[in-house]
Amino acid sequence: MPKLYVYLIFIFSLQNFILGQAIAKPLNTLDNIIQEQSYIPIGETTFSILFWDLYKSKLLTTTGTYPIQTDRDKLLYQINYLTGISSKDLVNRTVEQWQHLGVEPELYAVYLPILLKIWPDIEEGDSLSLYVNNNKSVFYFNNNLIGEINQPEFSQLFLDIWLSEKTSEPKLRLELLGIKNDK
Known part of the structure; x- marks a missing residue:
């Protein structure tokens, strides 16, 4: 027995x-995040310089609206690269955009070493995604978890590059927010 x-x-x-x-x-893969809860697309766009398409991006939230309540709603911002860029250049372009927005260097300087550490060199066909949940910003590279930033203010600071009214690319902003531009 x-x-x-x-x-x-x-x-x-x-x-x-x-x-x-x-x-x-x-939650170490983006596919698992997406399967966990349904996301509603808000908008998508292609960023181009002259006739070169550099990346396509898409904004999704669990509510179908933006802005979200970062303590309870979830957001996914996906960038699919159509050309390569080094990690260092990507961070430098991010800084340039924060400067364009008038963000004081002391507000973003703390994040630069973290971004340099977690963002890899990008090649054509790669994707970089930001997942915002419970005031955390989680980055995925080609759908795999690469790092997170736990300061609640970072997600808005990062998303403002595309979604602020002061963005350097107002047409892209409107497309990401799903707003029709009649101009």
Whole structure:
């Protein structure tokens, strides 16, 4: 009899482990994030300089609206690159955009070493995504988790590059926000 009990306990434990693995969805891939809850597309756009398309981007939220309540709503901003850019150049372009917005350097300087560490060199076809949840900013590269920034103000600072009324690309802003531009 004792062997039967050991065998049954083993089978029961194995079954619970397998079932637990199937139910638990780790948030280390963007696909798992997207499957966890439905996201409503707000808008999408293509960023071009002259006749070169550099990237396509898409804004989605769980509410279908922007701005969101970062403590309860979720947001996904996806960038699909149509050309390559080094990590250093990507951070430099980010700084240039914050400067264009008039953001004081002391507000973004703390994030620069973090971004340099987590953002990889980008090649054509790569994607970089920002997932905002519970006041956290989580970055995914080609759908895999690469790092996060836990300061609540970072997500808005980063998204303002595209979504602020002061953005350097107002047409892209309108397209990302799903606003028709009659001009």
